[in-house]
Amino acid sequence: MIKNFLVLSILIPVVVSAQEVKLEKQVDDSIYSQYGPNLPRYSHFYLGEGFFVQSSEGKGSDLVYGSSRVFQAGYRIKYRISDFWAAGPEVEYSRSTYQLMQNESKTFPNTVLHKREKLLLHSANIGLFSRFNFKRRGNIMGNFLDIGGFAGWNFSASHITKDDSDVTDYLSHREKTIRSDLDYPADYRYGLRARLGFNRFVLMAEYRLSDFFKPGFEEYSELSKLWIGLQLGIH
Amino acid sequence: MTRFHTVILFFSLPFISYSFPAQDYWWVYFRDKDGVSFNPRAYFSRQVPGYQCAPDLPLWDFNDLPVNEGYIRSVAELADSTGYASRWLNALFIRAEKQEVRKIRRLGCVLRVERAGMSVQSVPAAYDTSLKETDLLLLAMQTEMMSGSLFREHGIDGRGVRIAVFDGGFPTVNTSPVFSHLREENRIIETWDFVRNREDVYAHIPHGTMVLSCIAGKFNGRPMGLAQGAEYLLAITERHGEPVSEEENWLAAMEWAHRNGAQIINSSLGYTRHRYFRQDMNGQTSIVAKAARIAARKGMLVVNAMGNDGWNRWEIAGTPADVDSVLSVGGIDPYTGYHIYFSSYGPTANGLQKPNVSASASVMAAGRTGIRHAYGTSFSAPLVTGFAACVLQKHPELNSMELMRAVEQSGHLYPYFDYAHGYGLPQASVIIGTDTAVVNPSFAFRINDDHLEVVVTVQEKECPGILRDQYLYYHIAGAGNRLVKYGVIGVHDEIPLKIPLETLNKGCIIRVHYRGYTDEFGT
Numbered sequence: 001m002i003k004n005f006l007v008l009s010i011l012i013p014v015v016v017s018a019q020e021v022k023l024e025k026q027v028d029d030s031i032y033s034q035y036g037p038n039l040p041r042y043s044h045f046y047l048g049e050g051f052f053v054q055s056s057e058g059k060g061s062d063l064v065y066g067s068s069r070v071f072q073a074g075y076r077i078k079y080r081i082s083d084f085w086a087a088g089p090e091v092e093y094s095r096s097t098y099q100l101m102q103n104e105s106k107t108f109p110n111t112v113l114h115k116r117e118k119l120l121l122h123s124a125n126i127g128l129f130s131r132f133n134f135k136r137r138g139n140i141m142g143n144f145l146d147i148g149g150f151a152g153w154n155f156s157a158s159h160i161t162k163d164d165s166d167v168t169d170y171l172s173h174r175e176k177t178i179r180s181d182l183d184y185p186a187d188y189r190y191g192l193r194a195r196l197g198f199n200r201f202v203l204m205a206e207y208r209l210s211d212f213f214k215p216g217f218e219e220y221s222e223l224s225k226l227w228i229g230l231q232l233g234i235h
Numbered sequence: 236m237t238r239f240h241t242v243i244l245f246f247s248l249p250f251i252s253y254s255f256p257a258q259d260y261w262w263v264y265f266r267d268k269d270g271v272s273f274n275p276r277a278y279f280s281r282q283v284p285g286y287q288c289a290p291d292l293p294l295w296d297f298n299d300l301p302v303n304e305g306y307i308r309s310v311a312e313l314a315d316s317t318g319y320a321s322r323w324l325n326a327l328f329i330r331a332e333k334q335e336v337r338k339i340r341r342l343g344c345v346l347r348v349e350r351a352g353m354s355v356q357s358v359p360a361a362y363d364t365s366l367k368e369t370d371l372l373l374l375a376m377q378t379e380m381m382s383g384s385l386f387r388e389h390g391i392d393g394r395g396v397r398i399a400v401f402d403g404g405f406p407t408v409n410t411s412p413v414f415s416h417l418r419e420e421n422r423i424i425e426t427w428d429f430v431r432n433r434e435d436v437y438a439h440i441p442h443g444t445m446v447l448s449c450i451a452g453k454f455n456g457r458p459m460g461l462a463q464g465a466e467y468l469l470a471i472t473e474r475h476g477e478p479v480s481e482e483e484n485w486l487a488a489m490e491w492a493h494r495n496g497a498q499i500i501n502s503s504l505g506y507t508r509h510r511y512f513r514q515d516m517n518g519q520t521s522i523v524a525k526a527a528r529i530a531a532r533k534g535m536l537v538v539n540a541m542g543n544d545g546w547n548r549w550e551i552a553g554t555p556a557d558v559d560s561v562l563s564v565g566g567i568d569p570y571t572g573y574h575i576y577f578s579s580y581g582p583t584a585n586g587l588q589k590p591n592v593s594a595s596a597s598v599m600a601a602g603r604t605g606i607r608h609a610y611g612t613s614f615s616a617p618l619v620t621g622f623a624a625c626v627l628q629k630h631p632e633l634n635s636m637e638l639m640r641a642v643e644q645s646g647h648l649y650p651y652f653d654y655a656h657g658y659g660l661p662q663a664s665v666i667i668g669t670d671t672a673v674v675n676p677s678f679a680f681r682i683n684d685d686h687l688e689v690v691v692t693v694q695e696k697e698c699p700g701i702l703r704d705q706y707l708y709y710h711i712a713g714a715g716n717r718l719v720k721y722g723v724i725g726v727h728d729e730i731p732l733k734i735p736l737e738t739l740n741k742g743c744i745i746r747v748h749y750r751g752y753t754d755e756f757g758t
Contacts, residue, residue: 020727021724022706022723022725023723024720024721024723025655025720026719027718027721031513031584032513032514033512033513035548036508036548135259138508138515139508139511139512139513
């Protein structure tokens with residue numbers, strides 16, 4: 001049995017290496033580009049990250065700039081109308097983080113001060129865009145200006161606070177409190193977008209037209225509506 | 236501002252911005268050259284006997300006549316700015332808005348106006364000349380793969396041949412020890428920077444330095460290329476950012492090279508997806524393709540790199556490697572002896588057989604600060620440029636197309652070809668005439684059941700150390716000799732290739748090359 005196994009283990013490599021294909025090419029008859037960013041239809045994923053830059057309307061809901069940010073991951077379909085003009089839809093997930101400043105004027109959601117406090121909003125969005133390319137180009141995305149809008153559903157919101165415990169000895173710890181099923185964030189959102197793209201790399205800005213809070217929560221100052229960031233087209 | 240006003244303003248932005256005139260680049264082609272005067276003796280370089288490149292061509296033709304100055308003035312009055320006026324195309328490069336172009340089109344002297352195409356691939360302190368043993372071996376291989384030492388033994392080094400090199404810059408060519416022989420013997424005849432309109436080319440992108448070293452470099456007495464004895468014209472046509480004007484610069488450099496007596500042009504440059512689609516690679520669409528075709532008619536051999544897109548979706552040659560009369564050079568891996576993975580493949584969009592030949596695409600090249608390992612078909616092209624210069628030195632009676640054919644026929648695979656290797660590595664032994672050994676058949680075709688088999692015979696004479704002789708090359712050609720499939724096989728037994736007959740269409744030809752012998756089988 002072992003002898004047979006040894007014989008086989010010597011034979012098999014010899015049979016496999018009888019010929020060695022170094023290169024093999026089937027010539028593609030179709031020279032026309034089947035795929036590419038400047039063809040009639042093209043789709044790709046994208047990732048984006050940005051920061052809120054506009055102050056909240058009125059005191060009470062000040063944000064910590066730099067920590068208040070948006071992450072988005074989406075899929076875009078582009079339809080080429082002409083060398084200059086394209087348009088299409090996009091679907092995405094976005095996560096908005098509103099880091100609330102802990103100061104004496106804070107009133108949202110209450111006046112209690114914490115070590116850290118933030119609001120997390122998870123949204124599913126649909127967008128439409130109109131794209132204007134600047135120069136004649138080959139089969140690349142090129143430089144472009146996108147103008148568009150979006151509408152979305154805020155499917156999850158959380159209010160998160162972090163505090164140091166009062167205990168000072170070896171039992172000291174940090175307390176994290178997560179409150180969900182919040183009653184004040186609006187269920188839906190909509191707004192405008194603009195993007196300036198250089199092939200894969202895109203500068204973008206988004207302005208929320210809708211209110212952050214539901215009707216009945218007018219005592220809260222409206223949170224920042226404008227964020228600016230970078231997007232990376234995965235293509 | 237209300238929310239409504241915000242929305243209206245937001246969506247108006249692109250139309251507001253579009254209402255500002257958008258300028259673009261254009262070529263304005265004129266109908267004729269009526270009324271121009273021309274003195275060929277004053278125009279062409281006095282350094283070249285007869286003031287032309289090839290003895291059997293007329294001194295000048297219609298393409299050499301200048302563009303009508305009155306026509307240029309008429310267009311200049313309407314355009315925003317004007318650039319190069321090309322004699323060869325009888326055209327003017329301009330920058331203008333669309334409404335200006337409409338007015339220009341209505342001028343009686345204008346034949347047509349076309350939008351200029353768009354985007355290149357494209358590789359010093361105390362100069363570092365330290366090399367490891369493996370580097371020295373690679374340095375030797377890059378010319379020995381073409382039997383380059385045979386040229387040197389017969390005193391052939393491109394002497395008497397003038398070569399123009401187009402690239403993005405030539406820093407340290409004026410100081411590096413690798414090019415000291417060129418400087419000492421005054422072999423750099425003319426230089427011009429077409430990007431900045433000045434004579435100094437010894438700065439900017441070092442790619443040109445590396446390319447020139449693969450034609451004419453010498454490291455501690457060791458040749459890096461094959462044409463240390465040739466004369467050189469150096470032109471900068473490229474810049475970072477790859478603007479539209481690069482093709483205009485290439486065309487201008489071609490006309491300048493012709494005026495200065497260039498016989499061979501080396502262009503390790505190519506334009507692909509940033510400006511064109513694959514279907515545009517037909518040897519006719521791009522400005523550089525048009526210029527390359529005119530250059531060939533005027534007796535200059537253009538040697539161009541195939542490009543490094545073999546590994547991505549573009550896959551095929553760029554332009555002007557797509558031109559039929561350009562000697563397009565693919566890349567070989569010196570360590571395996573066959574196609575290197577990134578070298579672009581043929582055919583062109585209109586089915587032209589490309590590449591024409593191949594050379595090493597992994598070389599030692601002299602950069603800005605020292606000699607380095609470099610990859611790319613950018614370095615295969617200059618190796619073949621040096622080879623072509625040696626052929627022209629030995630056979631000065633050849634015109635550009637005869638020279639191209641001579642290089643092709645010296646390929647180590649000739650008459651076999653495929654879309655990865657072309658005719659293979661050019662061999663000096665064929666040019667010198669020492670390649671006289673009789674090639675015995677090394678294989679035979681056999682029909683066995685429903686298969687076509689290639690049966691190799693045992694060679695009495697071994698070829699140790701030459702890896703590429705151990706490969707069997709095959710292709711299946713269909714209508715119009717266009718290849719359907721091709722491959723390379725390492726031979727380890729008697730029947731390295733078996734093709735089911737049912738997969739072969741009627742009228743197919745199967746060609747096989749093994750150990751210098753080529754044969755074919757027709758269905």
